[in-house]
Amino acid sequence: xxxxxxxxxxxxxxxxxxxxxxxxxxxxxxxxxxxxxxxxxxxxxxxxxxxxxxxxxxxxxxxxxxxxxxxxxxxxxxxxxxxxxxxxxxxxxxxxxxxxxxxxxxxxxxxxxxxxxxxxxxxxxxxxxxxxxxxxxxxxxxxxxxxxxxxxxxxxxxxxxxxxxxxxxxxxxxxxxxxxxxxxxxxxxxxxxxxxxxxxxxxxxxxxxxxxxxxxxxxxxxxxxxxxxxxxxxxxxxxxxxxxxxxxxxxxxxxxxxxxxxxxxxxxxxxxxxxxxxxxxxxxxxxxxxxxxxxxxxxxxxxxxxxxxxxxxxxxxxxxxxxxxxxxxxxxxxxxxxxxxxxxxxxxxxxxxxxxxxxxxxxxxxxxxxxxxxxxx
Ligand code: AOF
Ligand code: ZN
Numbered sequence: 347x348x349x350x351x352x353x354x355x356x357x358x359x360x361x362x363x364x365x366x367x368x369x370x371x372x373x374x375x376x377x378x379x380x381x382x383x384x385x386x387x388x389x390x391x392x393x394x395x396x397x398x399x400x401x402x403x404x405x406x407x408x409x410x411x412x413x414x415x416x417x418x419x420x421x422x423x424x425x426x427x428x429x430x431x432x433x434x435x436x437x438x439x440x441x442x443x444x445x446x447x448x449x450x451x452x453x454x455x456x457x458x459x460x461x462x463x464x465x466x467x468x469x470x471x472x473x474x475x476x477x478x479x480x481x482x483x484x485x486x487x488x489x490x491x492x493x494x495x496x497x498x499x500x501x502x503x504x505x506x507x508x509x510x511x512x513x514x515x516x517x518x519x520x521x522x523x524x525x526x527x528x529x530x531x532x533x534x535x536x537x538x539x540x541x542x543x544x545x546x547x548x549x550x551x552x553x554x555x556x557x558x559x560x561x562x563x564x565x566x567x568x569x570x571x572x573x574x575x576x577x578x579x580x581x582x583x584x585x586x587x588x589x590x591x592x593x594x595x596x597x598x599x600x601x602x603x604x605x606x607x608x609x610x611x612x613x614x615x616x617x618x619x620x621x622x623x624x625x626x627x628x629x630x631x632x633x634x635x636x637x638x639x640x641x642x643x644x645x646x647x648x649x650x651x652x653x654x655x656x657x658x659x660x661x662x663x664x665x666x667x668x669x670x671x672x673x674x675x676x677x678x679x680x681x682x683x684x685x686x687x688x689x690x691x692x693x694x695x696x697x698x699x700x701x702x703x704x705x706x707x708x709x710x711x712x713x714x715x716x717x718x719x720x721x722x723x
Contacts, residue, residue: 347471348471349370350411351468353370354382354391354411355475355706356384357382357384358710361384365476366475367382368380368381369395369409370395371396371398371409379395381395387421388422389422390422390425393422396428396432396434403433403434404433405434406436407434407435410437410440411439411440411475411476413448413449413450413453414437414453414456415443416455417445417447430459430461439467440471440475441466442465446483474692474699477489477698485698487622487624488529488621488625488631488632489631490621491524492650492652493633494654495686497661497662498661502669502670507667514685514686515684517656517688520683520688522547522549523549524654525549526549526555528632530632531633535560535565537637539565544575545557545572557580557582558582558632561584564591564593567596568596581601586604586605587607588604588607605619608647634650641670642671650693651692651698675693677689678692678702678705681712690705
């Protein structure tokens with residue numbers, strides 16, 4: 347199952363909004379096929395492994411990170427009939443499929459067909475792999491990663507909040523790769539004004555990256571790059587409080603999305619509503635590039651699922667430089683990136699937290715960092 351999880355992670359960035367799924371077919375003590383769901387709309391992990399194994403699948407055991415699917419009227423044929431037809435003797439599933447169309451029925455059908463079924467092997471780890479899919483199916487919101495860079499003395503910008511490059515070029519490339527695997531990138535209006543970012547990804551991707559600004563009082567001026575580059579095909583979403591939505595538009599391609607205010611802080615947006623709107627637009631995984639205020643807001647609302655913190659060796663040594671909040675979540679993985687240190691934290695109180703395991707993104711970053719350091723040599 348551990349191997350199946352590893353394989354599943356190779357689907358990251360390609361399978362969403364579907365879950366990452368891995369499969370290992372074992373006959374006796376021998377692995378006869380390994381596979382993973384590679385692409386949204388493409389074949390599931392199980393039929394790929396069955397095809398690879400051919401007749402050898404008869405009597406074999408299938409280790410799958412997710413309960414095999416059994417529902418019809420979707421992009422690919424269901425996996426349960428395929429496993430039955432192939433004569434598999436035993437299916438070991440990591441966890442149940444939270445999709446209400448499956449949710450236990452897949453395993454029940456296998457059992458009825460006389461296949462030995464075991465469930466819940468490395469269950470927490472398999473569910474963690476599914477965290478973005480569970481966020482979407484159960485909570486109707488995307489998975490949320492907060493990413494920021496800070497200096498060795500904990501500063502997120504220079505004196506008086508002046509813009510300052512903190513992370514190194516290799517870290518920045520890893521962040522662009524992460525952006526390319528996400529569906530939306532979110533900043534606060536302060537960052538949109540002071541840093542004037544484009545919020546695009548320079549990495550190759552087949553995904554569309556939705557650019558989002560949280561701007562409760564509509565302060566984003568039309569001179570910013572985000573506004574100037576917004577088009578109907580590549581829009582920028584500006585979330586604001588309902589009473590500010592009526593102010594005339596700021597440019598073509600900029601969509602104003604009104605949401606309720608936070609009941610505890612009337613001048614703030616209700617973040618869960620923001621995320622629900624993004625989920626409705628198909629976002630499975632949202633990357634937030636926050637300042638200190640937004641970090642606190644997402645953490646207080648318990649809507650930050652994961653943090654990526656990049657720490658540079660430099661120091662600012664100036665009281666007027668804004669400091670990052672102290673993170674008290676346990677780190678699950680760490681990576682040296684050409685002198686910067688990237689740490690991944692998972693929110694232990696998050697509604698889609700199941701196990702303190704490294705994510706597929708971190709695994710990819712680890713592999714990419716190796717290549718990038720080598721190609722720089
Ligand atoms: C599996 N194995 O590898 C995956 C499963 O539209 P489709 O045909 O791709 O079906 C998507 C649904 O199938 C998805 O919502 C989830 O319930 C399940 N995913 N199931 O047996 C796989 N990716
Ligand atoms: Zn399936």
